[in-house]
Amino acid sequence: MTATSTITELDIRTVEPRKKHPTIFRTFDGLETGETLLLINDHDPRPLYYQLSAERPGQFEWEYVQSGPLVWKVHIKKTV
Numbered sequence: 192m193t194a195t196s197t198i199t200e201l202d203i204r205t206v207e208p209r210k211k212h213p214t215i216f217r218t219f220d221g222l223e224t225g226e227t228l229l230l231i232n233d234h235d236p237r238p239l240y241y242q243l244s245a246e247r248p249g250q251f252e253w254e255y256v257q258s259g260p261l262v263w264k265v266h267i268k269k270t271v
Contacts, residue, residue: 196268197223202231215239219247222269229256230265243267 201218203211219228230236240253250271257264 197226198229198266199226200229200231204231204233212239212242216243216246219243219251219267219269224269224271226269228267228269230263230267232263232265233261235259235263236265 199218199222201215203215206214215228215230222228230239235258243251243253250269252266252268252270254266254268255263256266
């Protein structure tokens with residue numbers, strides 16, 4: 192990721208569980224190509240990766256920034 196990339200931070204830990212994925216998708220969809228979502232969560236968001244892969248194939252890059260045990264941070268860069 193380049194230093195000029197725009198990063199939108201989303202701390203999802205306080206969001207009601209049933210609203211988490213819709214909130215993440217809405218935020219991701221609002222990004223411009225090349226912008227990055229920094230997702231902060233209290234567990235490994237691997238299921239989100241699989242859902243994004245199915246629903247937004249080829250539209251993102253996924254990079255763990257921090258991998259627990261209490262906090263996970265992931266850069267999700269919009270590529271299309």
